[in-house]
Amino acid sequence: xxxxxxxxxxxxxxxxxxxxxxxxxxxxxxxxxxxxxxxxxxxxxxxxxxxxxxxxxxxxxxxxxxxxxxxxxxxxxxxxxxxxxxxxxxxxxxxxxxxxxxxxxxxxxxxxxxxxxxxxxxxxxxxxxxxxxxxxxxxx
Numbered sequence: 001x002x003x004x005x006x007x008x009x010x011x012x013x014x015x016x017x018x019x020x021x022x023x024x025x026x027x028x029x030x031x032x033x034x035x036x037x038x039x040x041x042x043x044x045x046x047x048x049x050x051x052x053x054x055x056x057x058x059x060x061x062x063x064x065x066x067x068x069x070x071x072x073x074x075x076x077x078x079x080x081x082x083x084x085x086x087x088x089x090x091x092x093x094x095x096x097x098x099x100x101x102x103x104x105x106x107x108x109x110x111x112x113x114x115x116x117x118x119x120x121x122x123x124x125x126x127x128x129x130x131x132x133x134x135x136x137x138x139x140x
Contacts, residue, residue: 009094010087016080019073020049027081029090038086040076048072 015025023046023101052068059065 006094007092013080013087016045016076016083019076022046022079023049024075026079026086029086039077041082045075047121048075081123 012025012028016022016026023042023044026038026042026045030036030042048068048071052065052072055062055065055068
């Protein structure tokens with residue numbers, strides 16, 4: 001992957017430097033890669049800003065609002081460091097796509113048969129048997 005592609009894939013890091021928007025970078029990348037942990041991280045970085053707006057609307061500029069801004073700025077710094085770290089790791093994943101691709105292997109060197117109706121029937125019978133045993137034990 002060339003330099004332009006790396007910059008294009010990591011533009012979301014810029015959002016982590018902008019106050020009030022620092023969680024939206026992780027929101028974007030979490031939705032793009034379907035990663036719930038990054039979505040939770042996005043909410044964590046944005047929550048102090050929303051809480052600040054609520055406190056500021058009620059009390060105006062006061063000590064709690066100032067403490068919330070300090071806490072939000074600390075989280076913004078942590079979010080920036082974390083987003084750079086994630087961008088570097090994602091660049092490694094983009095560069096080594098073959099290394100991170102999940103491949104199906106067969107240890108017995110037999111053809112893989114995805115139409116195994118016998119094993120699914122045995123599974124259903126086993127579950128039914130366990131249910132019947134559990135019902136008998138519950139009655140006794």
